[in-house]
Amino acid sequence: MELSPSRVFFTVLSLFTALASGLVITSTGTTPINKASGQSVKLECMFTLAAEDTGPLDIEWSLVAADNQNMDKVVILYSGDRVYEDYYTPMKGRVHFSSSDPKTGDASINLTGLKSSDSGTYQCKVKKAPGIGSKKMQLIVMGEFIID
Numbered sequence: 001m002e003l004s005p006s007r008v009f010f011t012v013l014s015l016f017t018a019l020a021s022g023l024v025i026t027s028t029g030t031t032p033i034n035k036a037s038g039q040s041v042k043l044e045c046m047f048t049l050a051a052e053d054t055g056p057l058d059i060e061w062s063l064v065a066a067d068n069q070n071m072d073k074v075v076i077l078y079s080g081d082r083v084y085e086d087y088y089t090p091m092k093g094r095v096h097f098s099s100s101d102p103k104t105g106d107a108s109i110n111l112t113g114l115k116s117s118d119s120g121t122y123q124c125k126v127k128k129a130p131g132i133g134s135k136k137m138q139l140i141v142m143g144e145f146i147i148d
């Protein structure tokens with residue numbers, strides 16, 4: 001195979017494109033997470049950065065509205081090296097980042113004292129410009145069954 005200048009050019013170009021794909025959310029898993037009320041859950045959101053992702057790191061978790069009449073609700077935010085966790089009153093004191101240092105690639109959160117009203121679709125959004133990534137996951141919290 002002849003190594004023509006154009007072949008070298010396109011090989012280098014495609015290599016560069018692959019390297020420049022930027023921030024990637026590496027956590028997979030698409031099945032709904034089932035929990036009973038009162039339990040805790042870790043919602044996974046691991047990410048990797050690329051060298052060109054040099055902007056400030058922002059991590060935003062929101063509870064996605066079930067219909068388009070309602071707004072998504074921010075539940076916790078990491079921005080400018082700080083954690084802001086008092087966005088969503090129904091979850092006050094029950095939502096925390098799993099890692100003490102989310103910028104190392106762990107944007108996961110823990111929810112404690114689960115209630116059936118915590119059920120819904122959660123979205124993890126990680127931004128470090130020009131890199132951006134997001135992942136959605138469904139949480140189902142079963143209520144208590146009282147049998148007598």
Ligand SMILES: *[C@@H]1O[C@H](CO)[C@@H](O)[C@H](O)[C@H]1NC(C)=O
Pocket residue numbers: 040041042096097098099109110
């Ligand atoms: C989050 O949950 C995981 C799994 O249940 C647990 O190992 C970890 O200690 C928790 N982290 C915090 C900060 O509560």
